[in-house]
Amino acid sequence: MCHDTTKLLLGIADENLKITDGETGEDGVIRLTGHLDYTPKACPKCGIINDQKIINYGWRNTTIRFSKVLSNTVILALKRRYFHCKECHGNFLAQTVAVPKHCTISNTSRKECLEKLGEPVSLKHIANEVSASDSFVGRQLMRAERDFQTNWHYLPEIILMDEVKSTKSATGAMSFEFMNGETHELIDLLPYRTINKLEKYFYRFDQAARENVKIIVTDMNYTYPKLVQTVFPNAMVVMDKFHIINALNRAFNKTRIKVMKKFTPSSREFHALKRYWKLLLVPTEQLNFEQFKK
The missing domain is CATH 3.30.420.10 (Ribonuclease H-like superfamily/Ribonuclease H)
Structure with missing residues (x-):
């Protein structure tokens, strides 16, 4: 497997993130493994410049989910470097541009989610495509709403x-x-x-x-x-004419059922009203009164 090509397909631009292995499981999920390691320039907690003040402090296992590739879910098991600051005695985790902090769904999946929100599909369909939950897609929609301001000075005719x-x-x-x-x-x-x-x-x-x-x-x-x-x-x-026609159809069917129940279930009238209900909805000008077909 060419790991650089894999990063390119997944939209990973972080040079510090290395993909080391990958396989497709029996459940169809593509599982990748990788690690994230670099030398931090400063401590994000106290701001001290890393002049041998920050040391490696082990690894932490995290998971990143990506959008589907060839209809297969992609999951990256990422080992991240854990750091310790000698100045403030605080610990922090290596971060990557591939995913927001404290999140497991990749930025490329979030971008694809926003693009698909403009399509005439359901939230459930989008969630399935980006390997996320319905609630995640809903939250993305609510966040995107903040970027669109309503024009309170115009309404169409x-x-x-x-x-x-x-x-x-x-x-x-x-x-x-x-x-x-x-x-x-x-x-x-x-x-x-x-x-x-x-x-x-x-x-x-x-x-x-x-x-x-x-x-x-x-x-x-x-x-x-x-x-x-x-x-x-x-x-x-x-x-709307659709709702008018729909209301007329419901009223006609209710009347047909009401009349049908006046006959016994074994009568010809009962069976005719029950079997040919679609024929009763056909406009008169479209009916053929000369030929009869069973």
Whole structure:
């Protein structure tokens, strides 16, 4: 195995980190071994310059997880040099740019995680790709959120509103999201959907931005139309056609089942209503009244 090539594939740029061996286990996990050793320039605790004031103090075993390579999880068992400072009698561990301090997930995995958060995939899928947990991906998403500042002076003329299933960090079972109806870009994702909290959030936008909203496209949730009365004075509510059709289908199926239960299970009417329920949903103009097929 060419260990320099292995470091290149894993994105390890630390010259002090050496990979010594590696193998693929029966479980498909690529397990690498390596060591990290160097001469520190100063003590990170007291700041004393290393003029033979810092000595080697053994090794410590650590683990670093990397993103999958060829669908295989990669784990590096890294022995790090442990140091002792004669000046302050403190001990410290050798650090590497491959992974943050006190962490086991590599920086390359963190970078890949942020890149995949822009893709239309679930957090669980991203966690599987970067060999991490769902909660880790969620924390990366929350940290990335701090780098994006909401523009409180602008809202598009068309806004799409809907709810999504919340993560464990949210306060409720469902969260609220709204998008630009023209560009389909996500504007914000909120961990709540109650009317009081939504009004408080949207009032943070200035009046000119709220008056710029002309159309709100949403489902049949009774909460969102109330925002028009208080927050968006110039907007009108448009029900999404998908939710209208979905509501009609549910109502029709409930009526079909109600009528079906009026017949005995052995009757032809019962079997016809139960078997051909899809046919009853087909529009009349698409039906063929001349040919009959069993």
